[in-house]
Amino acid sequence: MALQETDLGDLPLFAPTKKVYPQSVSGPYRRAKWLILGLCLGVYYLLPFLRWERGPNLPNQAVLADLANARFYFFFIEIWPQEVYYFTGLLIMAAFVLFLMNAVAGRVWCGYLCPQTVWTDLFLAVERFFEGDRRERIKLDEGPWTVSKAWRKSAKHFVWLMIAWWTGGAWVLYFADAPTLVRDLATFQASTTAYAFIAILTFTTYALAGIMREQVCNYMCPWPRIQAALTDDEALNVTYRYDRGDPRVSVKQAERLRKEGQPAGDCVDCRQCVAVCPTGIDIRDGAQLDCIQCGLCIDACDNVMEKISRPKGLIGYDTDDNVKRRIAGETPVYNPLRLRTMIYAALILVVGGAMVWQLATRRTVELSVLHDRSPLFVRLSDGSIRNAYTIRILNKRPDERPVALTVHGLPGIRIEAVGVAATADLRPVVSVAPDSSREVRVLVTLPPDVHPDKTQTITFTAADLFAGEMVTATDHFIAP
Amino acid sequence: MAQHQDHHEVDAHTGVSTTGHEWDGIRELNTPLPRWWLGIFYATIVWSVGYWVVYPAWPLITGATKGVIGYASRIEIAKDLALLQQHRATQSSGLAEASLEQIKADPSLFRIAMAQGKAAFGDNCAACHGVGGGGSKGYPNLNDDDWLWGGTLAEIHQTLQNGVRVAGNADSRISQMPAFGKDGVLKPAEIRAVANHVRELAGLPTEQGADLVKGRELFATNCAACHGDAGKGNKELGAPNLSDAISLYGMDMASLTETITNSRAGVMPAWGQRLDPTTVKALTIYVHSLGGGQ
Ligand code: SF4
Ligand code: SF4
Numbered sequence: 001m002a003l004q005e006t007d008l009g010d011l012p013l014f015a016p017t018k019k020v021y022p023q024s025v026s027g028p029y030r031r032a033k034w035l036i037l038g039l040c041l042g043v044y045y046l047l048p049f050l051r052w053e054r055g056p057n058l059p060n061q062a063v064l065a066d067l068a069n070a071r072f073y074f075f076f077i078e079i080w081p082q083e084v085y086y087f088t089g090l091l092i093m094a095a096f097v098l099f100l101m102n103a104v105a106g107r108v109w110c111g112y113l114c115p116q117t118v119w120t121d122l123f124l125a126v127e128r129f130f131e132g133d134r135r136e137r138i139k140l141d142e143g144p145w146t147v148s149k150a151w152r153k154s155a156k157h158f159v160w161l162m163i164a165w166w167t168g169g170a171w172v173l174y175f176a177d178a179p180t181l182v183r184d185l186a187t188f189q190a191s192t193t194a195y196a197f198i199a200i201l202t203f204t205t206y207a208l209a210g211i212m213r214e215q216v217c218n219y220m221c222p223w224p225r226i227q228a229a230l231t232d233d234e235a236l237n238v239t240y241r242y243d244r245g246d247p248r249v250s251v252k253q254a255e256r257l258r259k260e261g262q263p264a265g266d267c268v269d270c271r272q273c274v275a276v277c278p279t280g281i282d283i284r285d286g287a288q289l290d291c292i293q294c295g296l297c298i299d300a301c302d303n304v305m306e307k308i309s310r311p312k313g314l315i316g317y318d319t320d321d322n323v324k325r326r327i328a329g330e331t332p333v334y335n336p337l338r339l340r341t342m343i344y345a346a347l348i349l350v351v352g353g354a355m356v357w358q359l360a361t362r363r364t365v366e367l368s369v370l371h372d373r374s375p376l377f378v379r380l381s382d383g384s385i386r387n388a389y390t391i392r393i394l395n396k397r398p399d400e401r402p403v404a405l406t407v408h409g410l411p412g413i414r415i416e417a418v419g420v421a422a423t424a425d426l427r428p429v430v431s432v433a434p435d436s437s438r439e440v441r442v443l444v445t446l447p448p449d450v451h452p453d454k455t456q457t458i459t460f461t462a463a464d465l466f467a468g469e470m471v472t473a474t475d476h477f478i479a480p
Numbered sequence: 481m482a483q484h485q486d487h488h489e490v491d492a493h494t495g496v497s498t499t500g501h502e503w504d505g506i507r508e509l510n511t512p513l514p515r516w517w518l519g520i521f522y523a524t525i526v527w528s529v530g531y532w533v534v535y536p537a538w539p540l541i542t543g544a545t546k547g548v549i550g551y552a553s554r555i556e557i558a559k560d561l562a563l564l565q566q567h568r569a570t571q572s573s574g575l576a577e578a579s580l581e582q583i584k585a586d587p588s589l590f591r592i593a594m595a596q597g598k599a600a601f602g603d604n605c606a607a608c609h610g611v612g613g614g615g616s617k618g619y620p621n622l623n624d625d626d627w628l629w630g631g632t633l634a635e636i637h638q639t640l641q642n643g644v645r646v647a648g649n650a651d652s653r654i655s656q657m658p659a660f661g662k663d664g665v666l667k668p669a670e671i672r673a674v675a676n677h678v679r680e681l682a683g684l685p686t687e688q689g690a691d692l693v694k695g696r697e698l699f700a701t702n703c704a705a706c707h708g709d710a711g712k713g714n715k716e717l718g719a720p721n722l723s724d725a726i727s728l729y730g731m732d733m734a735s736l737t738e739t740i741t742n743s744r745a746g747v748m749p750a751w752g753q754r755l756d757p758t759t760v761k762a763l764t765i766y767v768h769s770l771g772g773g774q
Contacts, residue, residue, distance in 0.1 A: 375614030378623040378771060381724035388623065388771055418769045419590060443771050448725070 019141070020214055020280035022124060023134035023272075027299025036112050037121055045166065048173035052076075055398040057434045065175050071435075077359065078435075080396065089355045093348055100344035102227050104336050105317065106237040110223065111294035116216050119167070119209035120278065123160055130156040134275055160210045161202065168201030214279040217292055224289045234338060238293045239318040240273075240284040243327045251308050266310045273297035273315060283315060365403060366394035367462040369442075369475045376478045383448030385479050391417075391442045393462055395432035402431045402465045405442065409458035410477060412447040429465065444477060452479045572596070572758045580633040583765055590765065597766025600759050604751065605767075613770045618729055618746055623771040626726040629653050630715045631774040637764040643750030644718075652750060655718030660702065661741030674698050675736035681711040681723045682731055 052062035052075060059066060064073040072079040079086055101108050110117060130152045131137045140149055172194045173181055184190040185198075208216050217224065231237070245267035249257060257264035267284070274282045276297060279290045283297050295317070302312040322332035372388040380386055395401050404427040407415040417428035418441040432438045442460075446452065456477045463470045490497045491509060501508040513521075532538065536552065538545040571592050575583060583589045602611065608619045615621035620628065629639045639653055646652040660666040666674065676686045677695030686692060700709065706719035713721035720728060729735050729744055751760055767773075 372612055374610055374612035375621065375623055378614075378621060379725055380624055381626045381721065381726050383725040386623075386771065418771070418773075419584060441769060441771075 017215070018280065020278065021134045021137050021275075022278045022280075022296075023275040023300075024128055025276040025296050025300045025303070027296075027302055029295030029299045033112060033121060033294065033296075037118050040113070040115075040118050041122070045170045048170065048178035054078075058398050059177055061177055063174060064177075067175060078396065080394070083362075086355060086359075089351055089358075093351050093355075096344050096348045096351065098223075099230060100341060100348065102230050103232070103235055103338070103341045103344060106231065106235050107224075107227055107291075107293040110217065110227075110292040111238075114292075116208060116221070117292060117294065119163075119205060120213050122163065123209045123213075124278070126159050126163070127156055130159070157210075160206055164202040164205035164210070165198065167205045168198035171201050172197050214290070214292075217279065218290050228289060232340070233320040234335060236317045236319055236334065237287055238283060238291060238295060238298065238315065239287070239320070239323065240267075240315050241313070241318060241323060241326075242284070243323055245284070245314050266305065266314050268304065268308060270304055272300040272304050276300040287320075363469060363471055364396040364467075365401070365462060365464050365469050365471050366396070367460060367471045367473045368392045368394075369460050369473045371475050371478070377480065379480070380445070384445050385448075385452075386443055386445040387477050389442045389444065389460075389475060390439060391460065392437055392439045393430055393432050394437040395434065397467075398434050400431060400434050401467070402429050404429045404463045404465055406461045406463070407444055407458055408461075409474075410446055410452055410456055411450055413450075413458065413477070414445045414447075415442060415460075416445075417442050446477065446479070452477065454479060575758045575761055580637060580761060580764060583761065584633065584768075593762040593765040594769065596759065596762035597764075600755065600763050601766055604755070605763070608748075613767065618744070620728060621726070622767050624726055625772045625774070626721065626724060627715065627772065627774070628655070628718050628720055628728075631768070631772050633764060633768055633773070635715075636767055636773070637760065639748070640760050640763055640767070641750065641752035643752075644748040645745060646747070646750045646753075649750050649753075653718055653748075655706075657706070657719075657739075657743045658702075659741065659743040662743075665702070666698065666740070670694070670698055671737055671740045672733075674703065674740055675733055678711065678722050678736055679731060679733075682725075682727075683723070684731060687733065 047063050048061065050062040051060050052073070054060055054073070058078075059073065061073065062075050064071075066073065070081045098109055127137070131140055140152065143149065169185065172185075172190075176194070181190060181194065185194065212220075242265075244265065246265040247263060248267040248269040249264050251268055254264040254266075254268070271282075273284070274280070274297075276299070277283070278294060278296065279292060281288060281290045283291060298313075298315045298317070301315040305312045305314055318332070319334065322334070325332050368391070370390045370392075372390070376387070378386045378388070391405070393403050395403070404423065405415055405417060406427050407413055414426065415428065416422065417430060420428045420430050420440060422428045428440075428442075430438060430440055444458065456479070457474055458477045459472050459474050461470060461472045489500060489507075491507065494509060496509045496511060499508045499510045532545070533547070534549055534551075535547040536544050537547065574589055575593055575596070578586065578589055583593050601609075601613070605613070609615050609622055610619075613622035615623075620626075625631065627635070629635055629644075638651075642649055642651040642653065644653045658665060660674075661668070661671055672687075673691045673695035675695075676690035677692060677699050679686050680692060680695070699707075699711075703711075706717050707713055707722055708719075711722035713719045728746075729739055751763065755763070
C-alpha cells in the first residue's frame with residue numbers, strides 16, 4: 001500500500017548528510033577571502049598583546065575585559081559595569097550593519113567575515129595540505145586504511161586541534177593581562193576557569209570548523225533564515241546568469257549550434273562551480289539557503305570561461321531584477337542607494353552618533369544617593385530635623401580625587417558626612433581612591449525654625465576639587 | 481483515530497517501514513532515531529546508574545543510600561561555614577587589636593567594623609531599637625544626639641558591654657528614679673503640678689489652672705538633684721534631659737504622670753557577656769556612626 005504521491009516528487013524531507021569535498025580554486029574572490037582571513041585571525045590572535053599606557057594603577061592592555069575588577073578597557077575607553085548599555089548600542093549597530101550589508105551585497109558577512117567561514121576555510125586549507133585536493137581526498141576516504149592514510153589523517157587532526165587550542169587560548173587572553181597569563185598557562189599556574197574555557201573553545205572550534213562545517217550554516221545558524229526575509233530583488237547575490245548560461249551544451253556542440261544560428265548557452269556543465277562550493281550546492285539551481293555567497297564558484301567558472309574563451313561573469317554578483325532586465329532586452333543596472341539602504345545607513349548613523357556623543361560627554365565622577373528607610377527622619381535635641389542618606393561617589397579617573405559634597409533646596413540646610421572632615425566652608429570633602437567608588441553615610445540637617453512640608457526635594461552636589469567636574473543628584477528630605 | 485495494523489508494512493513511496501499507526505489515512509513512518517542521539521541517550525542512562533552509586537540517591541524507609549564517596553550536602557555546608565569563620569577571623573583580628581579610635585581612623589578597618597556591626601545590630605539590637613536604630617517609645621533612638629549615658633565611642637562601648645540594669649553586673653548602667661506616687665512621696669495633685677512644670681521646662685504648653693509655682697518648688701526639692709534645676713539632665717547618673725525636644729517615654733500629661741508615679745526602668749542586656757569583644761567593638765562603631773556619635 002503506497003502512500004499518495006505528492007508534489008514533492010521523490011524528495012525526502014531530509015537528505016542524509018553528504019560529505020562535501022570542496023576543491024581548491026584561485027581567483028580574485030579567493031584572494032580576497034585569504035586577505036580577510038589573515039586580517040581577522042591576525043587581529044584575533046594578536047590584539048591581546050597590544051599595550052596601552054594607562055598609568056600606574058590600571059592595566060596596560062589595549063583591549064581587556066577585566067571581570068574580576070568589573071572594568072572593560074578598549075583603547076582609550078574605560079567602561080564600568082553600569083555603562084554596559086554601550087554594548088547594547090554596539091549590538092544594535094551590528095544588527096543594522098548586517099542589515100545594510102545584506103541589502104547592498106547579500107550575505108557578504110557569511111561568505112567572508114563570519115568566524116565560522118573564516119575558521120572553516122583555515123581548517124580546509126590544513127586538510128588540503130595533508131590529504132590533497134578534492135579528488136585525492138575522496139580517493140583517500142574511499143580507500144583502505146594504509147600507513148599513509150593514517151598519518152595524513154592524524155596529522156590533520158593534530159594540526160586542527162592545535163589551531164583550536166590556540167583559538168581558545170587567545171580567547172582567555174582578553175580577560176587577563178596577556179603576557180602574564182601566557183606564562184601562567186605554560187607553567188600550570190593559571191586558574192581552572194582559564195583552562196576550562198580553553199578546553200571548551202578548543203572543542204567547539206574543532207567540532208564546528210573541522211567536523212560540522214557547512215552544517216552549522218545550514219542547520220544551526222538563524223541568519224540564513226532572517227536574511228532570506230530581509231533580501232529583495234535588488235540586492236546583490238551570487239547569481240548564475242541562466243539567461244546567458246542555458247541551454248547547457250558542450251564546447252564543441254556550442255560552436256556547432258552557434259554556427260547554425262541556434263541558441264547555445266555558455267555553461268559547459270563542467271560542474272567546476274559545484275566542486276569548489278564549500279557547502280556542496282549547485283548555484284545553477286538558483287538562489288538558495290545553503291549558499292553562503294563566498295564567490296568561489298565565480299572564480300571557478302571564470303577560470304573555465306577563460307579557458308574556453310568566453311566572456312567571464314557567467315556566475316557573478318548580480319540581482320534578480322537584472323537577470324529579468326537582460327531577458328527583456330534592457331540594460332542591467334545596480335542601484336545601491338535605495339530607500340532600504342538609506343534607512344539602514346541613517347539608523348547606523350543615529351545609533352553611532354548617540355554613542356559617540358554619550359562617550360564624549362560622559363563624566364568621570366558619578367554620584368548616587370539612597371535615603372535611609374528606617375528611620376525616615378530623626379528629631380534632634382534642639383528640635384532640628386535630620387535625614388540620613390547613603391551616598392556613593394564614583395571616581396573613574398586613574399588618580400585620587402577629593403570630592404566636596406554640598407546640598408541645597410531648603411533654607412539653612414546643612415550636610416555632614418560620618419567620619420569625614422569638613423573644609424572651612426563646612427563642606428565635607430570625601431577623598432575617593434583612583435578608579436574606584438566610595439560609600440559614605442551622610443547626615444542632612446534642617447534647623448529647628450524651618451518647618452518644611454512632609455516631603456521636599458533636595459539636590460546633592462559632588463564637586464571634584466581638582467578637575468572642577470561637578471555632578472548632582474536629587475532625593476527627598478522627609479519631615480514629620 | 482489511531483488504528484493498529486500490521487507492523488511490518490513497508491511504505492512503497494519511501495521504502496521505510498511504518499509503525500502501523502494511521503490517523504485519518506496518514507501513516508507514521510518508522511524512522512529510526514539518529515545514532516548520535518541514541519548514543520547520548522544510552523550514555524545518560526549509564527551516567528545515572530553511576531550517579532546512584534556515587535552519590536546518595538535512593539530513599540529508604542529510615543534514610544537514604546549513602547553513596548560510595550560519603551558525600552552529603554550537610555558536610556559541604558559545614559565546610560563552607562568553616563571557611564567563612566576562617567575568613568572572618570583574619571578580618572576580625574585587625575579589629576581585635578585596634579582601639580576604637582584607630583578603627584574609626586582607618587578606612588579599611590572602619591569598613592569591616594561597619595559591615596560586622598550592621599549585621600550584629602540586625603541580629604541582636606534591631607528587635608528593640610528597630611532595624612535602622614530608630615527606636616520607639618521606651619527604646620532610645622540611636623540616630624539622634626540625645627544620650628542617656630553619653631555618645632562618645634568609649635561611653636557607647638561601656639553601655640553595650642555592660643548593659644543597663646543587668647542584675648549581678650556591678651558595671652552595669654543603673655539609674656534610679658523613685659516611684660514618687662507609688663511610694664507615697666507625692667500626692668496626685670502634686671504629681672500633676674510637677675508634670676506641668678516639666679512641660680514648662682520643655683517649652684510645651686501647660687494645663688489650664690496648673691499650679692506652676694508649686695510645681696517648680698516640688699521639682700527643686702525632689703527632681704533637681706538628678707535632672708538639674710533647669711531639667712538639663714545628668715549623663716553620669718543617666719538622668720535624661722527634660723528640656724530638649726526628645727523624650728523617651730513621651731511628654732504628654734498621661735505619660736509624664738505615669739513616669740512620675742511609677743518611675744521607669746528600661747533594661748538592656750550586657751552584650752559583653754553574650755558577644756565576643758570584636759563584635760561589641762564593631763557594634764560600637766556602627767551605633768556611633770548612626771548619627772548621634774559625639
Ligand atoms: S554556491 Fe558559490 S557562492 Fe554559494 S556557497 Fe557555493 S561556492 Fe560559495
Ligand atoms: S563552472 Fe561555469 S561552466 Fe562549469 S558548470 Fe558551473 S556554471 Fe557551468
